[in-house]
Amino acid sequence: MSGASAPAHRVRGRRPPQGEPVVDRALSLLAAFDAGHRSLTLGELSRRSGIPPSSALRLANRLTAWGALERGDDGRFSVGLRLWEVASLAPRGQGLRQVAMPFMGDLAEVTRQHVLLAVREGDEAVLVERLSSHHAMPVLYRVGGRLPLHSTGVGLVLLAFADPAFQDEVLARPLVHEPEKVPVAPDALRRTLAEVRRQGMATVRRASPAPLVTVAAPIFGAEHRVVAALSVVVPRGGAEPRQLGPAVRTAARSISRMLGAH
Amino acid sequence: MSGASAPAHRVRGRRPPQGEPVVDRALSLLAAFDAGHRSLTLGELSRRSGIPPSSALRLANRLTAWGALERGDDGRFSVGLRLWEVASLAPRGQGLRQVAMPFMGDLAEVTRQHVLLAVREGDEAVLVERLSSHHAMPVLYRVGGRLPLHSTGVGLVLLAFADPAFQDEVLARPLVHEPEKVPVAPDALRRTLAEVRRQGMATVRRASPAPLVTVAAPIFGAEHRVVAALSVVVPRGGAEPRQLGPAVRTAARSISRMLGAH
The missing domain is CATH 1.10.10.10 (Winged helix-like DNA-binding domain superfamily/Winged helix DNA-binding domain)
Known part of the structure; x- marks a missing residue:
C-alpha cells in the first residue's frame, strides 16, 4: 500500500555520467x-x-x-x-484509460469506494487511473504513482499473468511486504500467483493505512495478453470479496472486450 | 465543437531551423x-x-x-x-484534475451526459478531464485535446475571466464559428463575455455534431484568479440550461473552495 511512498527512483536524482548527451x-x-x-x-x-x-x-x-x-x-x-x-497520447496511459473509464465509473457507483486501473512498467505497477468517492477511506494511491507487484491486488494480477521468465526474475529477488518489512517467501508467492491465475482474480487483505480488502482482475488486450489490471479497494468489513469478485471480473471483461480481446 | 479536429499545430510538423539545439x-x-x-x-x-x-x-x-x-x-x-x-505531476493537469474529480463525478451522476474540465493554454482551451456516461450523446472532445476559446462553453468562461489585454488581443483577430465558418462579430463576442462575467456562467447552443447545450462556470484558484472552467454538455431538449446552471456553478464553487479560493 505504498503508491505515493515508494516510487522508483532509478533515474531520479542520479548523477549523469560525464559526457552524457x-x-x-x-x-x-x-x-x-x-x-x-x-x-x-x-x-x-x-x-x-x-x-x-x-x-x-x-x-x-x-x-x-x-x-x-x-x-x-x-x-x-x-x-x-x-x-x-x-x-496524454501514450497508448498505455490515456488510451487505455479512455476505454476503461465508463466501466470504472459503473464499478465506483456500485462499490462507493476506490476503483484502480494499473499497468506493468518494468518491475512495478503504475496507477493509470483511480476513481474514489468523497467518503471513501483514505488510501495513498496516486495516479501516475507506482505500486509493488508482489503485495498489491493489481500488482499480483500483473505478475501472475506476466511471462514465466519475468516471474522467475522477480521471485529470485529478496521481497518484503511494506510497511511491516515482512519477507516474502518465494514458494508462497508462487502458490499465490497460481491461485490468481486459477481464480482469474487476486484478493489481498492489508492492515495499513487502514484495514482493507482489494479484489483485482486482469484486463486482456487484442493478443490475449494481460495489458492491465482493475481493482476495487474497500474497507475491511465493508463488502465481502465474494460479492466484489464478480463485479470486478465483469467490468474487467467488458474493458477487455472493448480492447479487442475474445 | 472541434476538440479532436482542431489541435494547435504550432510546433508539430514544423521544420526546426538549422543548428537548433x-x-x-x-x-x-x-x-x-x-x-x-x-x-x-x-x-x-x-x-x-x-x-x-x-x-x-x-x-x-x-x-x-x-x-x-x-x-x-x-x-x-x-x-x-x-x-x-x-x-502526471503537472499542477495544471493531474493536480487540478485530482481535486475536481469527485465533484465532476457528482455532476456526471446528476446530468448523465458529459462533464468537462478545461484550462487555458495560450489562445486555446485544453481539455484536462472528461467524464461521460455510456449512453451519452457522441461528442468529439478528447482529454489532452484543444478547444477554441470563442465558441465553446469552457472557452468563453476562460476568455471572459482572462485579463483584459489578452481579451483585446483575441478580439482583434478574425474569428469564425466552426464548423459553419460563420465569422464572429467582435462587438457581439464582447457583449457575450460581459454577460458571462455578470451571470457567472456561459451557455452555448450548438447544432453539430448533434443539437446540444453547454453550460460552463469558472473555477477560481487561491488568488481569486480563474484557473479552469467546468461544463456539462447535454443534448438539446434534454435538460434546461436553467436547471443545469445551478448544478454546474455549485460544483465549480466546491472545486474552487478546495483550491483555496474564498
Missing part, C-alpha cells in the same frame, strides 16, 4: 520531479538532477520555452501542461 | 504525435518532425531508452508511459 540531461531534469517535489527552485532542480546550475538553467529555459516545464511567479519550475498534452 | 529536436520528435497519429514509423517520425531519419532514429532511441517513447513489436514508436508518469 544533452537529451539525457534534459530528461534528468524532468525526472527531478516526483509526487513529493512538484515544484522546484533552480537550485533544487540542479541538485536533484545532478546537473550544474548554469547548465540546468539553460536546459530548463529551453524546456520552458517549449512548455515541457512551466515557471511560476515565484520562479519555481513545475511540469508543464504541454508535456501533459503530449503524454 | 538537440533538446529542441528531441522535443520536436515528441510533438510529431497527435490524436490522429498515436503511433509512428521512423519514416513518419522523421517527416513529421522535419529531422533526417538517421538523426531521428538516434534521438528516438535515447527517448525510448528513458521511456519517453515506446517501440512496439511492429517497430512503430508511440508516447511512453514514463513520460506520462512525469506529466
Whole structure:
C-alpha cells in the first residue's frame, strides 16, 4: 500500500555520467520531479538532477520555452501542461484509460469506494487511473504513482499473468511486504500467483493505512495478453470479496472486450 | 465543437531551423504525435518532425531508452508511459484534475451526459478531464485535446475571466464559428463575455455534431484568479440550461473552495 511512498527512483536524482548527451540531461531534469517535489527552485532542480546550475538553467529555459516545464511567479519550475498534452497520447496511459473509464465509473457507483486501473512498467505497477468517492477511506494511491507487484491486488494480477521468465526474475529477488518489512517467501508467492491465475482474480487483505480488502482482475488486450489490471479497494468489513469478485471480473471483461480481446 | 479536429499545430510538423539545439529536436520528435497519429514509423517520425531519419532514429532511441517513447513489436514508436508518469505531476493537469474529480463525478451522476474540465493554454482551451456516461450523446472532445476559446462553453468562461489585454488581443483577430465558418462579430463576442462575467456562467447552443447545450462556470484558484472552467454538455431538449446552471456553478464553487479560493 505504498503508491505515493515508494516510487522508483532509478533515474531520479542520479548523477549523469560525464559526457552524457544533452537529451539525457534534459530528461534528468524532468525526472527531478516526483509526487513529493512538484515544484522546484533552480537550485533544487540542479541538485536533484545532478546537473550544474548554469547548465540546468539553460536546459530548463529551453524546456520552458517549449512548455515541457512551466515557471511560476515565484520562479519555481513545475511540469508543464504541454508535456501533459503530449503524454496524454501514450497508448498505455490515456488510451487505455479512455476505454476503461465508463466501466470504472459503473464499478465506483456500485462499490462507493476506490476503483484502480494499473499497468506493468518494468518491475512495478503504475496507477493509470483511480476513481474514489468523497467518503471513501483514505488510501495513498496516486495516479501516475507506482505500486509493488508482489503485495498489491493489481500488482499480483500483473505478475501472475506476466511471462514465466519475468516471474522467475522477480521471485529470485529478496521481497518484503511494506510497511511491516515482512519477507516474502518465494514458494508462497508462487502458490499465490497460481491461485490468481486459477481464480482469474487476486484478493489481498492489508492492515495499513487502514484495514482493507482489494479484489483485482486482469484486463486482456487484442493478443490475449494481460495489458492491465482493475481493482476495487474497500474497507475491511465493508463488502465481502465474494460479492466484489464478480463485479470486478465483469467490468474487467467488458474493458477487455472493448480492447479487442475474445 | 472541434476538440479532436482542431489541435494547435504550432510546433508539430514544423521544420526546426538549422543548428537548433538537440533538446529542441528531441522535443520536436515528441510533438510529431497527435490524436490522429498515436503511433509512428521512423519514416513518419522523421517527416513529421522535419529531422533526417538517421538523426531521428538516434534521438528516438535515447527517448525510448528513458521511456519517453515506446517501440512496439511492429517497430512503430508511440508516447511512453514514463513520460506520462512525469506529466502526471503537472499542477495544471493531474493536480487540478485530482481535486475536481469527485465533484465532476457528482455532476456526471446528476446530468448523465458529459462533464468537462478545461484550462487555458495560450489562445486555446485544453481539455484536462472528461467524464461521460455510456449512453451519452457522441461528442468529439478528447482529454489532452484543444478547444477554441470563442465558441465553446469552457472557452468563453476562460476568455471572459482572462485579463483584459489578452481579451483585446483575441478580439482583434478574425474569428469564425466552426464548423459553419460563420465569422464572429467582435462587438457581439464582447457583449457575450460581459454577460458571462455578470451571470457567472456561459451557455452555448450548438447544432453539430448533434443539437446540444453547454453550460460552463469558472473555477477560481487561491488568488481569486480563474484557473479552469467546468461544463456539462447535454443534448438539446434534454435538460434546461436553467436547471443545469445551478448544478454546474455549485460544483465549480466546491472545486474552487478546495483550491483555496474564498
